[in-house]
Amino acid sequence: MERPAYLPNHVAIIMDGNGRWAKQRKLPRLSGHKAGIDNMRPVIKCLNSHQVKYVTLYAFSTENWGRPRAEVTGLFRILEERIDQEAFELHKEGVKILHFGRLEEVPSSLRQAIVRVVRLTENNTGMTLGFAFNYGGRREILDAVRRIIAEGISPQSLDEETFNRYLYTSGIPDVDLLIRTGGEFRISNFMMWQSAYSEFYFTDVLWPDFNEKEVERALLSYSQRQRRFGGLQ
Numbered sequence: 001m002e003r004p005a006y007l008p009n010h011v012a013i014i015m016d017g018n019g020r021w022a023k024q025r026k027l028p029r030l031s032g033h034k035a036g037i038d039n040m041r042p043v044i045k046c047l048n049s050h051q052v053k054y055v056t057l058y059a060f061s062t063e064n065w066g067r068p069r070a071e072v073t074g075l076f077r078i079l080e081e082r083i084d085q086e087a088f089e090l091h092k093e094g095v096k097i098l099h100f101g102r103l104e105e106v107p108s109s110l111r112q113a114i115v116r117v118v119r120l121t122e123n124n125t126g127m128t129l130g131f132a133f134n135y136g137g138r139r140e141i142l143d144a145v146r147r148i149i150a151e152g153i154s155p156q157s158l159d160e161e162t163f164n165r166y167l168y169t170s171g172i173p174d175v176d177l178l179i180r181t182g183g184e185f186r187i188s189n190f191m192m193w194q195s196a197y198s199e200f201y202f203t204d205v206l207w208p209d210f211n212e213k214e215v216e217r218a219l220l221s222y223s224q225r226q227r228r229f230g231g232l233q
């Protein structure tokens, strides 16, 4: 495939379609989540090989708690079973893992595992991987506002740069390319502030099927966009 001419610095992905992938194969939904987790590392590796510096993956939203309890606990269990091994492999590649979201509501063993992999990779200098887990864009903004008020920041001194520092993604550049797999045309409460000027790429491909070729298709599409940021060229 043609090599994309210019590449995004930050790619964020709404990894949707695990359930439908399983249904197509007459498998239980949790098999879809398993396949979804297995697909994360190859996609990260591929983006890394294209020198993308920041990748954020949406793995569980604040609204996903509304699913049947068995699906939520099953998903958490699968993730807990895999997280250390997956993180160890990424650690070898120099990937630095960050968590975006609220850990407070996450069961303690999984919460500790997330903290552990963040710690394991904290001094790495390669790609930064944001793991959006129990993440909600509105909640992120509310949490930022609460801290800003609690710290007594004056209305006059509050600008976009300051506000950015109170988001979960503090220090991370805005999203350049936002990909959603699974055929829906919505952002489902993801990166609402950070995607203000993102380029969107929607595909029907279900997340477990979103392979290297599909990643390259998305990058190529991005490289053909003309970003204006409200200006004229």
Ligand code: IPE
Pocket: 015, 016, 017, 018, 019, 020, 021, 036, 059, 060, 061, 064, 075, 182
């Ligand atoms: C995305 O896949 C993963 C999570 C939201 C946890 P889904 O589970 O939403 O898959 P579909 O949309 O039902 O196919």
Ligand code: IPE
Pocket: 014, 015, 016, 017, 058, 059, 060, 061, 064, 184, 186, 188
């Ligand atoms: C968005 O997918 C959340 C994640 C991929 C983690 P959903 O499947 O939860 O989104 P909706 O419900 O279709 O909007």
Ligand code: MG
Pocket: 016, 017, 018, 182
């Ligand atoms: Mg879905």
